[in-house]
Amino acid sequence: MTIALERPVGTTDPAALVGPEVTERLARRITTDHPEISEPTARRIVGQAAAFIAASGRLPGQSLAPSELVDYGWHAFILHTVDYAEFCERVSGGFVHHVPTDEGDEMPGGAQATRERTLAAITAAGYTVDEELWPNMADCTQCHAGCTDSPNSGKKK
Template sequence: MTIESVRPASTTDPATLVDAEVMRRLTARVIKDHPEIDRGTARRIVGQTAAFLATSSRRQGVELSPSKLVDIGWHVWILHTVDYAQFCERVGGRFVHHVPTPDSEESASSPEAARERTLTAMTQAGFTIDLDLWPETAKMGECSQCHAGCSDSPNGGKKK
């Protein structure tokens, strides 16, 4: 299945899910932590992170995985715990946990399959996808809404 084949008649800009003040704080933090990222890209990252989290909260049991750039947004958002908890509750009715995958667990899914599954789920949920921010997903077994050991974790997303 291709992403275009499941696109709903109308889509939502995921940045509209984020309060303007929260967007400002998160954008500023992305730039502070990653000075190579410009303000416009940082805002887009926050928007795509909002879509990923909203979709993840509604798709329990489906292994979705952020791109490396969206993972940056997720980690920044988690640092703003009150904003993060309120957003998760508002868009999905539950907190979206970010839990490390035990070293003994591996995903049977390829990164390409994870990307397709994630983007299809987000598109079906009605969100506009910014494909420039999704060239690949974070390596499966390193980061998903169910498990993580993400690309910017202290061990760099590498198995010990």
């Protein structure tokens, strides 16, 4: 059996990967959990999280990582398990796991190299990168115990 994965032609707005209903649901979750984030920014975060997840699913084991803001979108998406599982299957042919990094582990090549590797993977997958949402990297890769908003990080979820 062959699985036809959704692949963009040319450079594509990653928000197109997630339907409007799911986008609004995830954006509401982001603004509820992070009231400092506006609704328009939350929608942009959803799009970048979708692009990150799609690229990660196509390149497992490549040590890709989200930015702190994009990680908020990934966490919101994971909470909506039915939507998340369907999305992963559609864009990458299988579930994209969120794997914790151990405390003290560093990203291969450092945060800057991880950022460059991740943004290159998103671009190579055909998605537009929203540079403003990638100022700093989350402490996790393709994450619970090591993520920026986990209970173990000292930040409020």
